[in-house]
Amino acid sequence: xxxxxxxxxxxxxxxxxxxxxxxxxxxxxxxxxxxxxxxxxxxxxxxxxxxxxxxxxxxxxxxxxxxxxxxxxxxxxxxxxxxxxxxxxxxxxxxxxxxxxxxxxxxxxxxxxxxxx
Amino acid sequence: xxxxxxxxxxxxxxxxxxxxxxxxxxxxxxxxxxxxxxxxxxxxxxxxxxxxxxxxxxxxxxxxxxxxxxxxxxxxxxxxxxxxxxxxxxxxxxxxxxxxxxxxxxxxxxxxxxxxxxxxxxxxxxxxxxxxxxxxxxxxxxxxxxxxxxxxxxxxxxxxxxxxxxxxxxxxxxxxxxxxxxxxxxxxxxxxxxxxxxxxxxxxxxxxxxxxxxxxxxxxxxxxxxxxxxx
Numbered sequence: 001x002x003x004x005x006x007x008x009x010x011x012x013x014x015x016x017x018x019x020x021x022x023x024x025x026x027x028x029x030x031x032x033x034x035x036x037x038x039x040x041x042x043x044x045x046x047x048x049x050x051x052x053x054x055x056x057x058x059x060x061x062x063x064x065x066x067x068x069x070x071x072x073x074x075x076x077x078x079x080x081x082x083x084x085x086x087x088x089x090x091x092x093x094x095x096x097x098x099x100x101x102x103x104x105x106x107x108x109x110x111x112x113x114x115x116x117x
Numbered sequence: 118x119x120x121x122x123x124x125x126x127x128x129x130x131x132x133x134x135x136x137x138x139x140x141x142x143x144x145x146x147x148x149x150x151x152x153x154x155x156x157x158x159x160x161x162x163x164x165x166x167x168x169x170x171x172x173x174x175x176x177x178x179x180x181x182x183x184x185x186x187x188x189x190x191x192x193x194x195x196x197x198x199x200x201x202x203x204x205x206x207x208x209x210x211x212x213x214x215x216x217x218x219x220x221x222x223x224x225x226x227x228x229x230x231x232x233x234x235x236x237x238x239x240x241x242x243x244x245x246x247x248x249x250x251x252x253x254x255x256x257x258x259x260x261x262x263x264x265x266x267x268x269x270x271x272x273x274x275x276x277x278x279x280x281x282x283x284x285x286x287x288x289x290x291x292x293x294x295x296x297x298x299x300x301x302x303x304x305x306x307x308x309x310x311x312x313x314x315x316x317x318x319x320x321x322x323x324x325x326x327x328x329x330x331x332x333x334x335x336x337x338x339x340x341x342x343x344x345x346x347x348x
Contacts, residue, residue: 024202046292053311107276
């Protein structure tokens with residue numbers, strides 16, 4: 001089982017995740033008020049979130065090589081669904097609604113375009 | 118027979134249940150689609166228990182990332198947990214045998230629930246424990262549903278992996294609404310798009326996050342020296 005890359009990954013992820021949660025309880029509590037800690041605690045998470053969005057959209061190609069609109073999964077459906085999520089969330093601030101409707105719209109577009117609309 | 122104490126905790130975790138069941142199911146379905154076994158998917162929800170972290174793990178698995186990169190990317194993605202812990206140091210004092218689990222189960226949503234208890238209520242480790250355990254139960258139950266649905270292919274799940282992208286978009290907007298400052302987002306755009314242009318796919322995330330962290334440190338020291346010269 002330990003030779004299986006999937007289980008190796010699970011063990012590494014579990015340990016790394018627990019490490020981030022337990023770290024302040026064993027080591028950092030005396031520096032809780034250090035301004036550098038406060039600075040990173042404040043600004044690192046939003047930066048990481050936006051990088052994850054960029055990462056998730058790295059294959060976005062709304063235009064085909066000959067400059068026409070692309071209806072592939074990583075073309076217009078991805079662009080429209082992403083904008084739908086953002087617009088819904090700015091409007092209602094309901095995470096479940098934004099994620100649910102956005103994902104449903106993406107699935108619908110991808111599955112319909114797959115059947116040669 | 119469900120005791121009043123568990124009902125009280127259960128009521129508080131309802132919003133999390135509505136979030137964790139579908140997201141856990143999305144994770145379970147995606148895990149099956151990526152090609153790992155149902156047991157491995159459930160083990161991830163039981164032993165890793167981190168929403169975005171588990172999706173990231175699937176993405177890294179699908180991309181064939183190395184274990185070092187998996188460890189660093191997970192540490193970076195979950196670095197925010199460090200700061201949750203800092204603000205709960207006193208709160209978890211004296212929790213005894215419950216303390217390791219309370220620390221292990223500290224997700225964004227559990228942290229939000231624990232820190233938004235009405236001020237007039239005395240903090241209770243028993244209640245904290247019930248909320249933490251129920252939240253993880255919703256997550257594991259959702260994963261179980263997803264593994265079942267994904268395996269049986271009860272509906273066409275093509276495109277469900279977009280839930281991950283949607284989650285990150287929502288979290289970014291939440292961060293932006295809370296912070297109302299452009300600095301970290303400008304840094305993220307710069308390093309994210311920079312990494313997209315020059316780094317190979319498997320080092321993209323790690324490179325962008327590490328550079329963003331360095332720029333934030335540089336930013337801090339620039340302002341620190343600026344403050345000193347003003348004094």
